[in-house]
Amino acid sequence: xxxxxxxxxxxxxxxxxxxxxxxxxxxxxxxxxxxxxxxxxxxxxxxxxxxxxxxxxxxxxxxxxxxxxxxxxxxxxxxxxxxxxxxxxx
Numbered sequence: 001x002x003x004x005x006x007x008x009x010x011x012x013x014x015x016x017x018x019x020x021x022x023x024x025x026x027x028x029x030x031x032x033x034x035x036x037x038x039x040x041x042x043x044x045x046x047x048x049x050x051x052x053x054x055x056x057x058x059x060x061x062x063x064x065x066x067x068x069x070x071x072x073x074x075x076x077x078x079x080x081x082x083x084x085x086x087x088x089x090x
Contacts, residue, residue, distance in 0.1 A: 014070045021066040
């Protein structure tokens with residue numbers, strides 16, 4: 001039972017990391033606007049948007065790593081239970 005408990009614990013931690021990354025990105029990007037700023041009087045708005053996009057781009061590798069690790073660990077869990085199911089019918 002030690003392997004199954006460790007497997008689910010690691011999967012749960014990866015899931016929490018994934019959720020935390022999603023929440024962080026959504027909180028960070030809530031003030032981001034996709035608009036074209038043509039007038040120079042809105043340079044402060046352009047600077048704010050550039051700062052938000054810069055933070056999002058810096059965090060993107062962490063978000064991708066969390067997504068891929070959760071996907072790989074989910075695949076491991078599914079393969080384990082399919083293998084267990086097949087071995088019970090032998």
